[in-house]
Amino acid sequence: MKLQAARVLGVFLLLMCAFAIKGSLVAPPSASAQIAAGQFDTFRALARLQRILGDQRPHSVDTGANDAVRERLVAELRAIGLTPQVREADDCQASPRHRTVSCSHVRNVVASIGPATGRRLLLNAHYDSSPAGPGASDDGIGIATLLEVAAVLKVQPPARPVTFLFNEGEEFGLNGAGAFAAQDPLASSVDALINIEARGVSGPATMFETNVPNGPAIIAYAQSSQRPNANSIATDMATLIPNTTDVEVFKARGWKTLSYAIIGNETRYHTSGDTVEALNRASLFQMGSEVLAATRVMARADPDADGGRMVFTDIAGRLFVALPLQVSLSALGVLAIAALAVSWKIGALKRPLATVVLAWVAGVALAVLVGWLFGLIRPGAFWRASPLLPYLTIYAVVLTAQMAVLARMTGGIKRHRLRAATWLLTLVLGCVATIVLPGASIFFIAAPAVAIGGLLANRKTPQVATMLFWLAAAIQLLMFSQLLAMLELLLVDGPLWAVAPLAGLAALPFLIEVTDAVDRWILSAVGVIxxxxxxxxxxxxxxxxxxxGRLTLDYLRDDVAARRQWSVSNGLAPLPDGWSRFGRWKQSTLRNSTAKRWLAPAPTIDLPAPRIAVLSSVAQGRKRTVRLSIDPAGADTVGLRFAKDVPVLAMGIAGQARAIPASAGKGTIMLRCSGRSCGRMVFEVRLGTAKPVVADLIRTRYAMVPQGKPLIDARPSSHIPQYLPDSSVRIVPARL
Structure with missing residues (x-):
């Protein structure tokens, strides 16, 4: 009996240890100080980045600080031996995820290596930063990588043209990429793209975005990657999440595309903490090495290999596996049918299947409950600084709930029936996941195939069958643990329980093997742990x-609603001690916003008011085109916001009005301009009505009013603004 108990506790602790150390599966390799000729030199790349960023102040689009960064970037390119050119343009882009059109004046830096003509490979990164931080990772990691790759290629020229695009204006609307695609003469000769991004300062260099169909790109990745970190779930999710990269602009071109990013420690993303010192050296080394290798493969003069859509994954960064989508879907279907047939034949479709389904559901449900209780006791994403234990909590309660259900319900059920039901459930859930994310199919082939082999072998060679079941469980744990590690990096703000469904599937095959030895004493021990x-x-x-921690302060003067408010954006975490002296704070939303924040009444403070001048208004039936200029009144960003029911058809700079994509939803509509050039631009708004409309004209200055200094002084030193700096905002009505 003691041996049986030790076996159960051993499996529990094995699973908890696997969940605890799974980050090692995606850890980038350490940078080496000994670099051979033609390899990526991390420390030389860092030195260039340090010189380019200078005093590491924020440098957003069309600002004097960004001018200084660009001048130093051009100097570095010339030192390498290239001849960079600066291309200026006005550009507007419509967001595919939000009803926003963003405009700015950009100055792209372009340099090329290799033959003067021919189909070219484009390497792209942006050199502007968020106004909240210096952007050493976002996108300094891209700048450093491209410069080092250029230095290597200068010595070892490629067989076809390679163009390096350092674009401006990515942060506020992908304007640099848009200007290159629409106005740069080199764009017409591009047929392949490598893009570099960041949403953190550490973690693996993940290849997370490709063109569709992705066959040639994935073949190039497989040929080049030495330390792969990529899977087709991530590339599918990239089309669903609200974040966008420059690749969004280039998609319509049909270029063969590989897009890389790091996403570790998002707490420094778009903050003053995104510094050269914080940028992880191993992450830069992996990013640079992978991009250099991919550049060499994609810059060959050889024609592209054929390939439709592929699904793929790496295994612990050591092995890369790719299959045609149709092959993967067919294999998944065959395995699901085989599991169903075997389950029906051995009588696993009723009580055994109900038992494992209930165990899986119980694990997820308890994880959701614990996550909800966490939110009541410790509001806000309290785990952002120390995510390991909170996520281990989710894994522990999932295992506990599953063990409790299995111990209660499996009496009298033969183990081979529970095995069949477990792998049938896995395949059914795999089929469901594949409907939403076709790239998930590759994760439900290897382990289930081994397990079905065990089911078929069970009658004649039960010992071999048992070995196959343990092997299948180990394969699934390895593959799912790697996914869980990436999910934890991605879901920095939670919800914590989002990892529970996958963790439950990873654990079930192990728990089935020891369920007959679980008793109340073992459950008590597991419960205590x-x-x-x-x-x-x-x-x-x-x-x-x-x-x-995140704590961004704003002063908001809304003349339309006659409100003056202090605003705190901190993920609705509790406010610092003593902040009640600044007013009566409450959790609420601003007018025409859905994001909750802390708000308190504020005094009326004199801020410059932006103004619009309607230059022309031309009606055509029930439609009308309005041309206008905006006096930003010293704003860093100015916006024209329409209520969601106003029939805005298109917006932008005159001659560049962009339609609102149907995929952008049904929220408020915003025309936004960033930088010092907004005051000279002529904007165009196309309306689906001939009647006058009223909009909010919003002036944002990235500086707190002097009256807000006590709040800034009271902000704990452990907290900093994130995404945007502390700001002063004035909203006035505008009639068009």
Whole structure:
């Protein structure tokens, strides 16, 4: 009996250890100080980046700070031996995810290596930063990588043209990429693209975005990658999440595309903490090495290999596997039918299947409940600074709930029936996931195939069957643990329980193998361990020196609603102690916004008011085109916001009016301009009505009013603004 108990606890602890160390599966390799000729030199790349960023101040689009960065970037390119050119343009782009059209004046830096003519490979990164930080990772990692790749190619020229695009204006609307695609003469000769981005300062260099169909791109990735980190779930998700990259602009061109990013420690993303010192050297080394290798493959003069759509994944960064989508879907279908047939034949479709389904559901449900309780006890994403224990809590409660259900319900059920039901459930859920994310299909082939082999072998060679079941469980745990590691990096703001469905599937095959030995004493022991992990998660610090907390302050003067408010954006975490002296704070939303924040009444403070001048208004039946100029009144960003029911058909700079994509939803509509050139631009708004409309004219200055200094002084040193700096905003009505 003691041996049986040890076996159960051993499996529980094995699974918890696997979940705890899974990050090692995606860890980037360490940078080496010994670099051979033709390899990526991390430290030389960092030195260039340090010189380019200078004093590491924020440098957003069309600002004097960005002019200084661009001058230093051009100097570095010339030092390498290239002849860079600066291309100026006005550009507007419509967001595919939001009803926003963003405009700015951009100055792209372009340099080429190799033959003067021919189909060319484009390497792209943006050199502007968020106004909240210096952007050493976003997108300094791209700038450093492109410069080092250019230095290597200068010595070893490629067989066809390679163009390096350092674009301006990505952060506020992908304007640099848009200007290149629409106005640069080199764009017409491009047929392949490597893009570099960041949403953090550490973690693996993940290839997360491709063109569709992706066959030639994935073949190039497979040929080049030495330390792969890529899977087709990530590339499918890239089309669904609200974040966009420059690739969004280039998609329509049909270029063969590989897009890379790092996403570790998002707490420094778009903050003053995104510095050269914080940029992980191993992440830069992997990014640079992978991009250099991909550049060499994609810059060959050889014609592209054929290939439709492929699904793919790496295995622990050591092996890369890719299959045609149709092959993967067919294999998944065959395995699902085989599992169903075997389950029906051995009588696993009723009570055994109901038992494993209930165990999986119970694990997910308890994880959701614990996540909800966490939110009540510790509001806000308290785990951002110390995510390990909170996520281990989710894994512990999933395992505990599954073990409890299995111990209660599996009495009298033969193990081979539970095995069949478990793998049938896995395949059914795999089929469901594949409907939403076709790239998921590759994750439900290897382990189920081994398990079905075990089901077929069980009658004649039960010992071999048992070995196959343990092997299948190990394969699934390896593949799913790697996915969980990436999910944790991606879901920095949660919800914590989002990892539970996948973790439950990873654990079930192991628990089935020991369920007959689970008794109340073992469940009590597991419960105590889970409780200890829960308690530990409740005590983790909200902030650390490496992972600061988010707290952005704004002064809002809304003349339309006659409101003056202090605003705090911090993920609705509790406000710092003593902040009640600044007013009566409440969680609420601003007018025409859905994002909750902390708000308190503020005094009326004199801020410059933006103004519009209607230059022309031409009606054609029930439609009308309005041309206007905006006096930003010293704003860093100015916007014209329409209510969601106003029939706006298109907006932008005159001659560049962009239609609102149907995929952008049904929220408010915004025409936004960033930088010092907005005051000279002529804008165009096309309306689906001949009647006058009223909009909000919004002036944003990235500086707090002097009256807000006490709040800034009271902000804990462990917290910093994120996404945008502290700001002063004035909203006035505008009639068109």
């Amino acid at each position: 889970a409780g200890a992990v829960v308690l530990g998660a409740m005590l983790v610090p909200r902030t650390t020196a490496e992972r600061p």
